[in-house]
Amino acid sequence: MKKLIKLILMISLTFLNPVLAKSNDEIANKISKNIRCLVCQGQSVYDSQSDFAISVRAVIEKKINDGSSEEEIYEYLKSKYGEWISYEPKLNKFTYLLWLLPLILFIFGGLLIFKKVFIRI
Amino acid sequence: MLNQLGYYSLIFGLLFSVLAILQSIRPVVNKSNLISKNIYFSIFLQFLFVILSFTFLTSSFVTSDFSNLTVFNNSHTEKPLFYKISGVWGNHEGSLLLWLLVLTLFILIFVITSKKFDNKYRLLTIFFQEIIIFGFFLFIILTSNPFTYLYPVPSQGLGLNPILQDPALAIHPPILYIGYVGTSLVFSSALASTINKNINSGWAKHIKKWVLTSWIFLTIGIMLGSIWAYYELGWGGFWFWDPVENVSLMPWFCLTALIHTLLVLEKRNQLKNWSIILAISTFSLSMSGTFLVRSGILNSIHTFANDPARGLFILVFLFLLVVSAILIFFLYSKDENKNINWFSKDALIIINNWFMMYFLSVVFIGTVYPIFLEVLANEKISVGPPFYQKLIIPFLIPFLLTMILSTRLRWVKDNIYKINIKQISIFTLMSLLTIYFLNISDKNYLFASILISSSFFLFFNSLNDFLKKNIKLSQKISHLAFSCLILSILLNGIFSSEINTNMKEGDQINFEKKIIKFKTINFEKENNYKLLRGNFELVRPGKNILSFYPEIRVYDQPKISTSEADIKTDLFSDNFIVFSLLNDEGVFNVRYQNKPFMIWIWISSIVLAIGGFFAIVRK
Numbered sequence: 244m245k246k247l248i249k250l251i252l253m254i255s256l257t258f259l260n261p262v263l264a265k266s267n268d269e270i271a272n273k274i275s276k277n278i279r280c281l282v283c284q285g286q287s288v289y290d291s292q293s294d295f296a297i298s299v300r301a302v303i304e305k306k307i308n309d310g311s312s313e314e315e316i317y318e319y320l321k322s323k324y325g326e327w328i329s330y331e332p333k334l335n336k337f338t339y340l341l342w343l344l345p346l347i348l349f350i351f352g353g354l355l356i357f358k359k360v361f362i363r364i
Numbered sequence: 365m366l367n368q369l370g371y372y373s374l375i376f377g378l379l380f381s382v383l384a385i386l387q388s389i390r391p392v393v394n395k396s397n398l399i400s401k402n403i404y405f406s407i408f409l410q411f412l413f414v415i416l417s418f419t420f421l422t423s424s425f426v427t428s429d430f431s432n433l434t435v436f437n438n439s440h441t442e443k444p445l446f447y448k449i450s451g452v453w454g455n456h457e458g459s460l461l462l463w464l465l466v467l468t469l470f471i472l473i474f475v476i477t478s479k480k481f482d483n484k485y486r487l488l489t490i491f492f493q494e495i496i497i498f499g500f501f502l503f504i505i506l507t508s509n510p511f512t513y514l515y516p517v518p519s520q521g522l523g524l525n526p527i528l529q530d531p532a533l534a535i536h537p538p539i540l541y542i543g544y545v546g547t548s549l550v551f552s553s554a555l556a557s558t559i560n561k562n563i564n565s566g567w568a569k570h571i572k573k574w575v576l577t578s579w580i581f582l583t584i585g586i587m588l589g590s591i592w593a594y595y596e597l598g599w600g601g602f603w604f605w606d607p608v609e610n611v612s613l614m615p616w617f618c619l620t621a622l623i624h625t626l627l628v629l630e631k632r633n634q635l636k637n638w639s640i641i642l643a644i645s646t647f648s649l650s651m652s653g654t655f656l657v658r659s660g661i662l663n664s665i666h667t668f669a670n671d672p673a674r675g676l677f678i679l680v681f682l683f684l685l686v687v688s689a690i691l692i693f694f695l696y697s698k699d700e701n702k703n704i705n706w707f708s709k710d711a712l713i714i715i716n717n718w719f720m721m722y723f724l725s726v727v728f729i730g731t732v733y734p735i736f737l738e739v740l741a742n743e744k745i746s747v748g749p750p751f752y753q754k755l756i757i758p759f760l761i762p763f764l765l766t767m768i769l770s771t772r773l774r775w776v777k778d779n780i781y782k783i784n785i786k787q788i789s790i791f792t793l794m795s796l797l798t799i800y801f802l803n804i805s806d807k808n809y810l811f812a813s814i815l816i817s818s819s820f821f822l823f824f825n826s827l828n829d830f831l832k833k834n835i836k837l838s839q840k841i842s843h844l845a846f847s848c849l850i851l852s853i854l855l856n857g858i859f860s861s862e863i864n865t866n867m868k869e870g871d872q873i874n875f876e877k878k879i880i881k882f883k884t885i886n887f888e889k890e891n892n893y894k895l896l897r898g899n900f901e902l903v904r905p906g907k908n909i910l911s912f913y914p915e916i917r918v919y920d921q922p923k924i925s926t927s928e929a930d931i932k933t934d935l936f937s938d939n940f941i942v943f944s945l946l947n948d949e950g951v952f953n954v955r956y957q958n959k960p961f962m963i964w965i966w967i968s969s970i971v972l973a974i975g976g977f978f979a980i981v982r983k
Contacts, residue, residue, distance in 0.1 A: 276749065331750035337741055
């Protein structure tokens with residue numbers, strides 16, 4: 244068992260190493276996957292071939308080449324097209340519940356299980 | 365002619381469903397609890413009329429009878445026969461008729477196969493199921509009649525959306541619906557046994573078959589949708605966390621939880637109320653899924669129609685069903701004595717449920733929250749992949765670890781020293797080491813490597829379980845398949861590589877020691893579309909050369925162009941090329957992707973479902 248685990252660990256580490264370095268293209272793909280194509284039916288800019296998506300991809304590429312960081316590009320697109328364009332809603336007064344409710348439910352569920360099921364022991 | 369026949373068959377079906385409701389509730393009310401022959405007749409005739417109606421609609425599609433509005437909107441004479449038939453359920457009206465067909469078929473099967481059970485339970489199940497069926501009859505006849513007459517009769521139809529013209533998608537809806545509809549029977553049966561107070565291991569054994577059947581079909585249905593998205597819709601992705609996908613995933617989580625809970629109910633006569641709650645929620649989720657998709661609230665490719673009357677009808681119907689279900693539950697359910705040790709298989713199954721409910725709540729909140737926020741605060745937000753990944757992936761790690769334990773513990777109570785302390789400490793050490801090594805770099809990969817280690821851990825443990833005699837075959841198969849599924853999804857996500865570039869005929873580019881050549885482009889004409897066929901070659905060091913023929917299709921009816929990817933699959937990875945026309949003369953946008961272990965995602969999903977099948981056929 245011990246040997247097996249060591250082996251797994253080594254394999255996962257060696258395989259992961261080359262993946263860690265990211266090229267500009269990869270960053271552009273990553274960003275465009277997190278940006279909604281506003282004229283499409285539920286597709287990301289990455290998945291769509293519409294004119295809108297093509298032009299947004301061009302903007303993203305240009306911004307990366309100009310040296311903008313990922314964060315700056317998201318902010319730029321959001322300021323231009325609104326919060327709706329980003330697939331990752333920012334944590335603010337409108338989205339506290341969205342992000343926290345599942346976690347609250349998880350904790351609540353855990354307490355409920357503990358109280359209802361295991362308490363008699 | 366076919367129109368009238370189809371419509372009147374529906375009306376007759378409706379009448380028989382009313383009859384069946386009366387026939388099933390009367391013996392319960394006057395306490396005779398006798399099941400007369402007539403009720404079999406009503407249920408059989410109701411099914412027969414729905415089949416007739418469905419056949420009439422299908423023949424209207426096959427013969428391209430454009431006096432039928434549904435056929436006119438969704439078909440075309442030039443379409444291949446296969447897609448004429450799948451066009452029957454490729455639209456709102458027809459898909460509801462299919463729902464109804466499966467509903468009436470299932471109640472017929474239930475009536476025939478449940479003879480050894482208590483009469484009152486059977487009558488009540490029939491009663492609840494017939495109410496659902498009645499609701500669907502009304503819904504179709506009042507808001508979504510597939511037999512609307514069109515005059516003057518047009519000579520040509522509008523055609524089916526070409527991206528829906530696909531073999532995987534042609535069979536995806538029926539399979540998914542069988543899964544959804546199966547949950548309705550679980551719902552009716554759960555309510556019936558709550559009133560009849562026969563929630564025990566016998567009931568668990570009996571309803572488990574229905575739960576598993578729904579689960580198998582739902583699993584396969586989700587997978588088919590995903591395969592379709594992979595090669596048709598999504599430029600290489602297979603799961604987009606699109607609201608419509610989420611809607612099919614939610615009942616799946618619920619059913620998976622229910623399968624495990626029923627094991628506890630069967631073995632230990634525990635968790636009765638929880639099983640009922642799960643049964644009710646599963647069906648509510650399937651129904652609200654239909655509501656969300658059909659009402660056009662969701663911004664999605666699957667939405668066929670935007671008609672508020674339809675949405676309102678389903679909403680009211682669903683509301684009534686859920687409220688009465690909750691009322692019945694509170695009126696009839698009893699407090700149970702829970703007697704579960706925290707260190708036993710029972711406890712681990714509860715923990716499995718806990719996680720399933722958490723995953724469910726993430727998906728549910730992510731899907732529903734933006735709709736409410738827009739209505740209440742007029743704020744438009746998109747909830748997409750990053751949200752789900754951030755909330756689900758970290759919880760997968762403890763989830764996978766509990767899964768490993770589950771096969772190792774016995775029912776009732778086990779000795780704590782049974783889990784190999786060595787194993788756990790080694791695992792902790794391994795995780796700490798991984799954290800240490802990866803702390804320097806991007807944090808996302810920290811999670812990824814711990815996750816991969818945990819899924820490997822589960823994978824080897826599940827393999828090891830095959831040697832043990834005291835574990836059920838179905839569990840061995842499904843758990844192994846699940847670990848393979850998680851592993852292949854993770855490895856695929858991390859090791860996928862791609863290039864997205866612009867090329868002309870004759871160009872070639874280098875990418876990660878591979879050469880991609882754009883050799884030729886041809887113009888061809890098919891029956892109902894024109895196409896540009898590209899010929900690409902992929903030269904890989906030390907391996908054979910692969911030729912690709914991706915297409916750009918321009919359909920005649922309706923006028924839509926699609927890009928057809930060409931995918932070369934082998935056991936280790938998929939190579940994927942898709943291209944599309946840019947505005948410039950002769951310049952194409954070309955996307956090449958290498959997706960490792962892609963085929964294993966599909967294989968593991970199928971094996972997962974096969975595990976479910978073994979659970980049905982083997983005791």
